[in-house]
Amino acid sequence: MPRMAPTRPCLALARWVLLAAVAARLAGADDPYRYFTWIVTYGPINPLGTTQQGILINGQFPGPRIDCVTNDNLIVNVVNNLDEPFLITWNGIKQRKNSWQDGVAGTNCPIPPGANYTYKFQAKDQIGTFTYFPSVALHRAAGGFGALNVYQRPAIPVPYPAPAGDFTLLVGDWYLAGHDQLRQTLDSGAPLPFPDALLINGMPSATLVGDQGRTYLLRVSNVGMKTSINFRIQGHALKLAEVEGTHPVQNVYDSLDVHVGQSVAFLVTLDQPPMDYAVVASTRFNPADTSPLTAVGTLHYSSATSLAPGPLPAGPPEESxxxxxxxxxxxxxxxxxxxxxxPQGSFHYGTIQTSRTLVLASSAAVVAGQRRYAVNGVSFVVPDTPLKLLDNYNIANVIEWDSVPERPDGGAPRPGTPVVRLNLHEFVEVVFQNTENEMQSWHLDGYDFWVVGYGDNGQWTENERLNYNLVDAQARHTVQVYPNGWSAILVSLDNQGMWNLRSANWDRQYLGQQLYLRVWTAEQSFSNEYSIPTNAILCGRAAGLPH
Structure with a gap:
């Protein structure tokens, strides 16, 4: 069982980086640069007692953790030593004016086998808990994912005292089958089976070590393929401290639901008698014919000599x-x-007039004889050339502009490459409508948004706006949508680029539950968007064109 001591060295490193960043700014230099070289390979992993082929980064599963500071520039050279194209996306990093670095199939050509690509991006105006993962070919099911933690600068204090240490916990469902086998399952028209296990940092359990009387920050991210989780610690309260890069009111919970693609951080005070306490993660909203998957770790008081008495803490009711x-x-x-x-006007989001409403209904569909997922009747098919390149080079007859209806129209399901055109600085309402009995998650690259309403009462109507939270709704980048329900968000489109709006349930994303938003203005300026990188990989119809 892997032992995870409090990350005091990481905090010391973060403080050192903070001082270096301040010194650099005083000297008139740019924000600090942090350089990484990642070698991506296949390799044996053994999370469940049986050797599997995993995707390793620098020989690690999960991949290396990035610790950085707000506004640091990250230079990540990814060398692909797999036998197929590979691509990494940065989940929750906003990529200000820089969708060229987003790392999804609509913005970047995958890195060919034996080649490399260097990502260059900035953790601009962000603090919090984020992740990265492979975005093509169902590689996510084999590994290649990791944590990206952004610490604050001294000038921007966080709303809680410095913890004695922090722990990063990547929790997610796991399959014994390889990613290629799972891909074949989906391509054949069959659904993915229920996962085989739940892992914490790539293993069935983990041990957290702390001192009695001290308070620690725990960062929990759901890096799984499709299953929501509930997280709890025997005998200890969880004080919510961060939700996907924003700070919430610090309510106290017995347990926390974390849905696919989401991250939360909370404070835990070791205020119980010094013993070993159970740390439990279990799957939520399981299919009727399955039992929940559970991973059990240990919160070990440094002076403990015995186990805490009593059963494992039970999860919450299995209901929406x-x-x-x-x-x-x-x-x-x-x-x-x-x-x-x-930042400008963020306290007043509830008083801003929306420019349009998108109601996006997801559904299972049969498209061209194959089982797929669709959004308002359109199932996304990845083109041979990234949409960002097609748009940049004005390559016609591929992108289907505005081909997704703004509301479900009952049309027959069909394949497509839909891109919704929106103007820079529009303020938009988006409603995600779940027409199925399965819990879903939706993620928007490049943005945070305000989650103003949830429902599990069937179809959304305009009357639901009367119950929106227009004062202090939680801001985040991934929102769950309950079975046969809806979730409503408001988003300020202040980040120009081509941005992926997708299901975070990766089997649904793979089979078409996604689309792209093109946020654009005719004014060409680096203050709006950076130009194509000189190292951009050009493929498909853009191959051989000048940068």
Whole structure:
């Protein structure tokens, strides 16, 4: 069972980086640069007692953790030593004016076998808990994922005392089958089976070590393929401290639901008698014919000599209402001075007039004889050339501009490459409508958004706006949508580029539950968007064109 001591060295490193960043700014230099070289290979892993082929980064599973500071420039040279194209996306990093570095199939050509690509991006105005993972070919099911933690600069204090240490926990469902076998399953028209296990940092369990009386920060990210989780610690309260890069009101919970693609951080005070306490993660909203998957770790007091008595802490009721009420209790901390979405006017999002409403209904569909997923009747098919390149070079007859209806129209399901055109600085309402009995998650690259409403009462209507939270709704980048329900968000489109709006449930994304938003203005300026990188890989119809 891997032992995870409090990360005091990481905090010391973060403080050193903070001092270096301040010194650099005083000297008139740019924000600090941090350089990484990642070698991506296949390699044996053994998370469940049986050797599997995993995807390793620098020989590690999960991949290396990035610790950086707000506004650091990250230079990550990814060398692909797999036998097929590979691509990494940075989940929750906004990529300000720089969708060229987003790392999804609509913005970047995959890195060919034996080649490399150097990502260059900035953790601009962000603080918090983020992740990265492979975005093509179902590689995510084999590994290649990791944590990306952004610490604050001294000038921007976070709204809680410095913890004694912090722990990063990557929790997610796992399959014994390889990614190629799972891909064949989906390509054949069959659904993915229920996962085989739940892992914490690539293993069935983990041990967290701390001192009695001290408070620690725990960062939990759901890096799984398709399953929501609930996280709890025997005998200890969880004080919510961060939700995907924003600071919430610090409510206290017995357990927390974390849906696919989401991250939360919370404070835990070791205020119990010094013993070993169970750390439990279990799957939520399981299919009727399955039992929950559970991973059990240990919170070890450094002076402990015995186990805490009693059974494992039970999970919450297996119902949408409990989870939805918890989600509604997440409120944005309006007094925190840390990084926030849409800094100008962000306190007043509820008074801004929306320019349009998109109601996006997901559904299972049969398209051209194959089982797929569709959004308003259109199932996304990845073109041979990234949409960003097609747009940059004005390559016609591939992108289907505005081909997704703004509301479901009952049309027959069809394949397509839909891109919704929006103007820079529009303020948009998006409603995600779940027409199925399966919990879903949706993610928007390049942005945070305000989650203003949830429902599990069937179809959304305009009357639901009367119950929106227009004062202190939680800002985040991934939102869950309950079975046969809806979730509503408001988003300020202040980041120009081509941005992926997708299901975070990776089997659904792979089979077409995604589209792209093109946020654009006719004014050409680096203050709006950077130009194509000189090292951009050009493929498909853009191969051989000048940068």
């Amino acid at each position: 209402e409990w989870s939805m009420n918890q989600a509604r209790s997440f409120r944005w901390n309006l007094t925190a001075s840390a990084a926030r979405p849409n």
